[in-house]
Amino acid sequence: MSNAQKGTPLVELRDISIAFGGIKAVDHVTVDLFPGEVVGLLGHNGAGKSTLIKCLSGAYQADSGDIFINGEKATITNPRDARSYNIETIYQTLALADNLNAASNLFLGRELVTSAGFVDDAAMEAETRKIMARLNPNFRKFNVPVSALSGGQRQSVAIARAVYFNAKILIMDEPTAALGPHETQMVAELIQELKAQGIGIFLIEHDIHAVMDLCDRASVMKNGQLVGTVNVNEVTDEDILGMIILGKQPGKAA
């Protein structure tokens, strides 16, 4: 049994289904996540990972199924609801407004305001400088639109946005896809650090080695259905690859 699998899960997505125009993108999938745990979501492109996770982040609404946060049924109909449950998301597309600077993106939807009710750009920039000093000390471009940033810098803005607001549940959709080896290592260290703080992390990732290194459990999806969930330390990367490619649980394989 995994060390995390006791007590109430932080998140439980129970029997989630969602269809787009007759195609079942997610078909009766159940996954859960405990505090201080990293659960990898794996599968081919189009397996339904991102769609499943978007039900939790509020971007989509499931056709059927329930979401439980700390054992209580949660209603998440839009991204604002998700944020109110301290669910933060780093999207694959990063979801940055290219024409705004790093601070405006970091605080988008949650701007710091002065006592008169105006946005406090100076305070937001100061806070952004603080968190970037921790996440990406080389980051200097605070006063330019994020369209002028490199892929890695943009990624660090997106990560900073998810980390800054005291997330309890973090969803990372391929957070290292645009990064070089050094930055990938920084993200890995960050995941360990956040995990130690008791944050639960759903990690969508294609790189099996990263999954073996970072995740406690891995849930594999294929064609919208859950193939199975395994404890990473009990299987080999071959087993997981088999689940992804063949859609078969290890051990059950003939």
Add this chain to the structure above:
Amino acid sequence: MTQTNTQTSHAEEGAIARFFRATEIDTRLLGMVAALLLIWIGFHLYGELVNGRGAFLTPRNLWNLSVQTASIGIMATGMVLVIVTRNIDLSVGSILGFCAIVMGVMQVYVLPKYLGLGHPMLWVLAALCGVTIGAAIGAFHGFLIAYGKIPSFIVTLGGLLVWRGAAFLVARGETISPVDATFALLGGGPYGAVGAMGSWIVGLLACAAILWMIWNGRIQRTKHDFPQRPMWAEYFLAALGCGVVIGAVLLVNAYPWPVGIVKTYAEASGIEVPEGGLFISHGFAIPVLILIGVGILMTILSTRTRFGRYVYAIGGNPDAAELSGINTRWMLVKIYALMGFLAGLSAVVASARLNSATNALGTLDELYVIAAAVIGGTSLAGGVGTIYGAILGALVMQSLQSGMVLIGFDAAIQQIVVGSVLVLAVFLDIIYRRRAK
């Protein structure tokens, strides 16, 4: 030899670049002001050389220009927000016409029945009615676009026809004139201006505001340990800002009332007109003050409030805005309601200036408003645009228009020039942005 040359030019470029960085003057803005001055001087010289009389750079013409710009300028500030969110509003001219005719009917036929003609509240109620109807129409358009998912181009193209037709039906095509006397002041004219003393008060308040902004900016930067502008740059900006304001005051105060008006006014108030006539300054026209007020409020709204931040976020990446928890649909309704409100306000100014309301008022205004915003640097791809740019753009459009009238170009050539300038301005802007990247 060649080497020395290169070095000097580098040093010079460095000095200029350093100057702009230190003062944080937007080079785009500078380019627009330069283009505007070029247009003004060009028309003046053309008049001087060809017609023997340069009429453009005179207090009278520039004062009139400011009044003529007001209506388009007010709407252009709202169009910036609409275009920034990757939408368009083709209906503003028709909304203007409809609001104008409704206000005309209200103050001439409806309200006097209850309040009596010439009641002091008449103009207030009529104007309120106009801007409310404008905002309601805008909100309705916004609702169809945001919740009905109908493209804004189609909704407002429909609106363009619907509200022009509705304007005709309200008064069965009649022209309603004259409007209430106090209402007419909102459109300018000798009485609809604040005079020399009033202009100085406005000017000094503006100077005080400029100095406060520079001083407050330093305090904010100190508070957060951000780098300061050099002191000379602060002095330069303060001097430039106050210089422009005082120059504008001197200009509008240099334009006297026409002799006829002075005579009527003197008779009415029992003043002796001295030998050689009485010099009564116009001062800032009320519609111009309305435009300046709208410009300031819209700038604050777009740069200093959450609402404004969300407008730009939606324009930059609608999906990201939605995922950040911004209610993008409701935002669109509010943006279009604001655009409608401003069209209603423009209707007040435009019908007051004509002292009448016709159902044709504001015809083709949508094109001038969009052109003003685009010339002012608003990108049709969304996410980029400034309020001051749009107001300057409106001034450029109006300068071209009235300049060509002054030097005697006929209407056909005016259209050709205005159309060409629009395309050219956007082309230059695209080149500028490509090089800036």
